[in-house]
Amino acid sequence: MAITSGSPVVLDVTGLTKSYRAAGEEIAVLRGVNLTVRAGESVALTGESGSGKSTLLHLIAGLDAADGGEIRLADASVSELSDAGRAELRRDRLGLVFQQFNLIPSLTVEDNLVFQSRIAGRHDPDWHRELVERLGLSNFLKRYPEQLSGGQQQRVAIGRALATRPLLLLADEPTGNLDEATADEVLALARDLVARSGCGFLMVTHSARLAATLDRQVNLHAGIIAAVIA
Template sequence: MLEFRQVHKAYATPQGPLEVLAGADLTLANGESLALMGESGSGKSTLLHLAAGLDLPDRGEVRVGGEVVSSLAEADRAKLRRETLGLVFQQFHLVPSLTVCDNLRLQARLAGRERPDWTAELIERLGLAGLEKRYPEQLSGGQQQRLAIGRALAPRPALLLADEPTGNLDEGSADDVLALLLTLVRDTGCALLVVTHSPRVAAPLDRRLNLTHGQLTPLATGQDACA
């Protein structure tokens, strides 16, 4: 579902080019979950932006569903994000003028795949039943994060990309949100890539990779990327 082939990415700095990815390789299969770990500034968010087509590599290929992302026009990359990808960010990015129900419907409508039965099921499974008419500011932080996850899953994407999805939550709420995320991903069959600095978040995922010095290396279960 997702593949990086010898991907390089650098940014200009006053001290010269800063290479954050130096020949990175990655594969993520349908239905598989992967945690991407590493210290702050290691390039984790850059890799996620490349996977989403929000940025393009300097060299190498990023493939989503077999398509080379950098070969697509911007309009086609936007279409890919609408129809194939789900995005969950540390900041919830909910539409404040829309209710819980309408926030869920919006992404599915944009993808042309709105299903009232799936929306109703998501509301129930997200623990938001009875809150359908509330606005984001009327929800707790944990409820807002669950809503953000539901919005990303509403179009039933093939690939879900999550950037520190529990970073703003207390430990108890984070565990609940992560368990819900993994359950919904398993039930929908989509692939999941989670960027996190937390071994606790990474532990239940199928695989863990550490990004350091621009390279991706496997992490064994229980190994701390920041140790």
């Protein structure tokens, strides 16, 4: 999918702030972050350790509450939702992929893939078949997570996250547990499927090499967006 300035904005972050108390002192992690992601666009979020990348991702996902500012996911203000509303948002409109694969060990690959879409009432058999084929999982559907390699497990995690056709896919160091060749392969698949589904994609990464493969790079430094590389 070609990204143009006319593509709808799926994520709009404005003036976001977040502080934590540590050893009796207030630490400002985010100090007024502004960020947008459009439909079909892939954005790498980079920055040194402690710059607030994972904090920002968790706030967008509604896993934590911001101190100030606003997060809008399409027409929904994440900041104004209740805990139940944020859980519903994660279930129906967000895909989440982490460094740890977080698959359900007692379920087969196939059942892991359809888990979220069935709970959300958004299971699409045709899209499921396409995901299985594109992720190269056809021969592994009856296996359990422990019978898969790390790369295969992360493919399942990506498929599960995209099965609901979310508005936005959030990924926190999704290739951190993979070797370089597998990381390249898994990320290429993710980019292809994001473009195919038309959702936005925001990925936290320490890797400048992987960041450069996405449409845009956003650098977070000292709690603010310091640079944008298109």
